[in-house]
Amino acid sequence: MDIKQLWKNCLVEIEAGVSKANFSTWFKNTSILKEEEGVIYVAVPNEFVRDWLKTKYHKLISKTIADGYETMRAVEYVITKIEPDRQESPKTNEVQINKELPLKDLYISPEDNLNPRYRFDSFIVGTFNELAYAASQAIIENPGTKYNPFFVYGSTGLGKTHLIQAVGNSIKEKYPNKKAHYMTLEKFATDFINSLQGNKANSFKEKYRKYDLLIIDDIQFIGKMEKIQEELFHTFNTFYESNKQIIFSSDKHPNHIPELADRLKSRFAAGMIVDVSEPEYESRLAILKVKLRELGIGLDQDILEYISSAIQGNIRELEGSLNTIVCQYRLKNRPLTLPEVKNLLKNNIRPKKNVAIKDVVKIVTNHYNLEEASVYEKTRRKEIVKARQVVMYILREDFNVSYPLIGQKLGGKDHTTVIHSYLKIKEDLKNDQQLVQELEQIRVMFK
Amino acid sequence: MRLECEIEKIKNAINQVERITGKNLTLPVLSSILFTATGKSLKLRATNLSLGIEIEIPAKIEEEGVAAIHGSVLSGIFSNVIQNENVSIQGEEGNIIIKTKKSKIKLKGQLHDDFPTIPLVSGKEFEIDAKKLIDGIKSVYYSSSVSDIKPEISSVYIYSNEDNLVFVSTDSFRLAEKKVKIKNLEEIPGILIPFKNVPEILRVFGEISGEIKVCFNKNQISFSSNNTYLTSRVIDGVFPDYRQILPKESKTEAVVLKQDLLNALKLSNIFSDKFNQVNLSIRPKEKIFELSSQNNDVGENKTLLDAALTGEEVELGFNYKYFLDCFQSITTDSVSIKFNQASSPIVVSGVSDPSFLYLIMPMNR
Numbered sequence: 001m002d003i004k005q006l007w008k009n010c011l012v013e014i015e016a017g018v019s020k021a022n023f024s025t026w027f028k029n030t031s032i033l034k035e036e037e038g039v040i041y042v043a044v045p046n047e048f049v050r051d052w053l054k055t056k057y058h059k060l061i062s063k064t065i066a067d068g069y070e071t072m073r074a075v076e077y078v079i080t081k082i083e084p085d086r087q088e089s090p091k092t093n094e095v096q097i098n099k100e101l102p103l104k105d106l107y108i109s110p111e112d113n114l115n116p117r118y119r120f121d122s123f124i125v126g127t128f129n130e131l132a133y134a135a136s137q138a139i140i141e142n143p144g145t146k147y148n149p150f151f152v153y154g155s156t157g158l159g160k161t162h163l164i165q166a167v168g169n170s171i172k173e174k175y176p177n178k179k180a181h182y183m184t185l186e187k188f189a190t191d192f193i194n195s196l197q198g199n200k201a202n203s204f205k206e207k208y209r210k211y212d213l214l215i216i217d218d219i220q221f222i223g224k225m226e227k228i229q230e231e232l233f234h235t236f237n238t239f240y241e242s243n244k245q246i247i248f249s250s251d252k253h254p255n256h257i258p259e260l261a262d263r264l265k266s267r268f269a270a271g272m273i274v275d276v277s278e279p280e281y282e283s284r285l286a287i288l289k290v291k292l293r294e295l296g297i298g299l300d301q302d303i304l305e306y307i308s309s310a311i312q313g314n315i316r317e318l319e320g321s322l323n324t325i326v327c328q329y330r331l332k333n334r335p336l337t338l339p340e341v342k343n344l345l346k347n348n349i350r351p352k353k354n355v356a357i358k359d360v361v362k363i364v365t366n367h368y369n370l371e372e373a374s375v376y377e378k379t380r381r382k383e384i385v386k387a388r389q390v391v392m393y394i395l396r397e398d399f400n401v402s403y404p405l406i407g408q409k410l411g412g413k414d415h416t417t418v419i420h421s422y423l424k425i426k427e428d429l430k431n432d433q434q435l436v437q438e439l440e441q442i443r444v445m446f447k
Numbered sequence: 448m449r450l451e452c453e454i455e456k457i458k459n460a461i462n463q464v465e466r467i468t469g470k471n472l473t474l475p476v477l478s479s480i481l482f483t484a485t486g487k488s489l490k491l492r493a494t495n496l497s498l499g500i501e502i503e504i505p506a507k508i509e510e511e512g513v514a515a516i517h518g519s520v521l522s523g524i525f526s527n528v529i530q531n532e533n534v535s536i537q538g539e540e541g542n543i544i545i546k547t548k549k550s551k552i553k554l555k556g557q558l559h560d561d562f563p564t565i566p567l568v569s570g571k572e573f574e575i576d577a578k579k580l581i582d583g584i585k586s587v588y589y590s591s592s593v594s595d596i597k598p599e600i601s602s603v604y605i606y607s608n609e610d611n612l613v614f615v616s617t618d619s620f621r622l623a624e625k626k627v628k629i630k631n632l633e634e635i636p637g638i639l640i641p642f643k644n645v646p647e648i649l650r651v652f653g654e655i656s657g658e659i660k661v662c663f664n665k666n667q668i669s670f671s672s673n674n675t676y677l678t679s680r681v682i683d684g685v686f687p688d689y690r691q692i693l694p695k696e697s698k699t700e701a702v703v704l705k706q707d708l709l710n711a712l713k714l715s716n717i718f719s720d721k722f723n724q725v726n727l728s729i730r731p732k733e734k735i736f737e738l739s740s741q742n743n744d745v746g747e748n749k750t751l752l753d754a755a756l757t758g759e760e761v762e763l764g765f766n767y768k769y770f771l772d773c774f775q776s777i778t779t780d781s782v783s784i785k786f787n788q789a790s791s792p793i794v795v796s797g798v799s800d801p802s803f804l805y806l807i808m809p810m811n812r
Binding site: 021051055198 | 474494563684
């Protein structure tokens with residue numbers, strides 16, 4: 001039976017049993033909130049009503065509900081907020097000339113700091129993030145025990161924050177007693193510094209340790225902060241020992257966060273480390289479609305396809321481009337054509353990476369501490385050969401320069417030599433962790 | 448029910464609770480005061496379903512019992528009975544008989560079965576000196592919004608910040624913040640007391656000295672002293688993040704005597720237009736602090752004030768009423784006024800008194 005209808009029927013019966021004044025005072029603004037395992041939750045506007053219904057009308061209410069709903073076991077009263085009509089007040093002249101203080105409504109609850117906008121409903125799962133998604137679902141099922149800590153990394157704008165906040169929001173909903181808290185590392189650091197200044201190191205510890213789920217975003221900046229690392233280490237241990245879930249996000253793998261203490265590295269690795277990579281074409285298309293549905297706007301398939309092929313990588317940029325188009329759409333009040341879209345997006349599209357071969361050589365030789373000229377020389381000294389091969393590999397892999405051109409520019413080598421070098425490095429990368437890291441560091445320099 | 452008690456005590460109690468009886472409510476019994484005589488005391492209770500109050504006074508109880516008596520009738524009676532002696536109250540077949548040495552009054556009682564209970568709040572607790580609590584609320588509550596459209600700002604917002612209990616109110620055109628130092632303060636996440644209930648809280652506890660126990664949860668807050676228990680609904684909402692709009696620095700600062708400014712504002716008021724606008728011009732180089740206002744029907748006026756000025760020149764208009772309001776909360780003799788751009792709020796505070804802060808939005812005309 002529909003619970004709304006049930007309450008209506010009950011009210012009719014109750015109305016017959018009590019005086020009109022009592023009925024309109026105590027039963028106005030009440031409703032059935034939900035039914036869970038036979039317990040009926042009646043929503044009431046405030047504590048006065050709750051207390052009085054409990055003491056005076058509980059029997060009557062229980063009996064009336066039980067008559068219409070046989071599986072009822074108990075009745076509970078819950079105070080719910082009645083949303084006032086948020087109609088704009090008719091603005092008087094005074095309001096118009098008198099500027100308001102730029103107060104913003106707090107959308108984010110100060111207690112958990114989670115943005116309610118980040119939910120799994122609006123989270124697109126593709127091959128690029130399915131592992132991270134699956135892990136996060138497992139955590140929601142078993143917070144604190146399954147994967148603890150949970151470490152998500154990937155470059156900017158790929159939905160890390162969305163994912164970890166969605167975990168927070170889900171856990172908050174699923175376990176109302178658990179206290180979740182989201183913050184950036186920067187917040188953690190400033191809090192810590194403030195507590196030191198105020199001589200309140202203990203209250204700082206207590207503040208964080210009362211949470212059941214701690215989410216720290218952008219942990220990569222911890223590198224240079226030795227004291228903070230130590231504090232985080234202790235906080236981490238407390239959480240870990242009491243089986244409380246911790247979630248981190250970073251734009252680098254913990255092993256690549258510079259100057260990160262080993263004890264933290266190993267602790268991060270103890271749980272689950274997953275990466276979020278860039279979405280592929282199909283995922284980008286899916287993301288666009290979801291965003292459009294949220295905005296309530298339809299765009300032609302070919303336009304969507306164009307956007308998803310033109311804007312690669314970063315989801316944030318994808319959203320930005322879409323917003324530009326939607327804004328134009330609303331302004332013009334008609335669907336845009338493909339050429340118009342192309343014109344709009346021409347600035348958003350990142351130019352294909354172009355790089356001077358000389359620059360690559362410079363960066364690589366710099367990294368290996370060699371003379372720039374040595375790479376062009378005809379020498380087989382081991383360290384130079386390696387640097388030269390790395391240059392070739394990067395030129396080919398990252399910048400798609402043709403083999404003959406690479407050979408020609410690097411001191412007139414044959415294109416087969418270049419192919420050999422390219423394949424050799426590619427092969428070595430599979431086994432040589434040291435090399436992987438070197439390349440990682442070199443690539444950072446190009447960004 | 449049969450009891451005897453001091454007239455003065457019951458008179459005060461009735462005065463306090465009568466204000467909280469429900470008026471214009473559909474349930475008639477709410478307009479009455481509930482008398483409960485048990486043990487060695489008489490309890491008087493009233494509620495309007497937003498506030499609830501219970502006051503206990505010592506009494507000689509000869510027979511325990513309960514009665515509901517119309518509040519305004521009772522307060523009418525006791526404000527006219529001026530003998531200073533004992534009064535006896537007696538229930539008799541649904542009627543109430545009030546006897547003093549010289550008068551005998553018979554009142555029709557009401558059915559007390561429908562008189563509701565008052566929520567007993569359980570939750571976090573803290574104690575605060577009554578004077579501090581009243582001072583905190585009084586310093587800010589006039590700034591809250593009177594409209595019902597945004598309940599979270601038609602309220603007084605209370606939260607803890609380190610050793611301070613902070614009181615804030617705003618109607619989005621001005622904002623008042625008062626900090627009160629309290630030792631060993633527990634963490635208070637934020638309570639919103641409905642603006643409409645504030646005058647009653649001030650009235651009930653305004654005369655009391657000593658500690659008040661405050662207890663609160665998500666839905667309700669209670670204040671209790673020795674013999675008085677007052678509980679109010681709280682607003683379920685989030686107060687705007689006002690701290691981010693507090694200007695951190697200022698381009699111009701003026702220090703003036705409070706009384707000078709007050710007089711000048713009152714004078715300007717005569718000439719202000721229907722928007723209550725008063726213009727302020729500050730030119731530090733020429734050492735000029737000038738208030739001016741004009742009204743096409745009345746005329747115009749300019750007043751110069753002695754002031755210590757630093758920083759850049761400023762020229763802006765504001766609603767003088769907002770300015771006048773804050774003087775009730777400033778205890779020092781001189782007032783500091785800080786300005787930034789013409790479009791950002793003016794900050795008013797007492798010189799060397801960091802506990803009170805007042806923001807006014809300028810008019811943009």
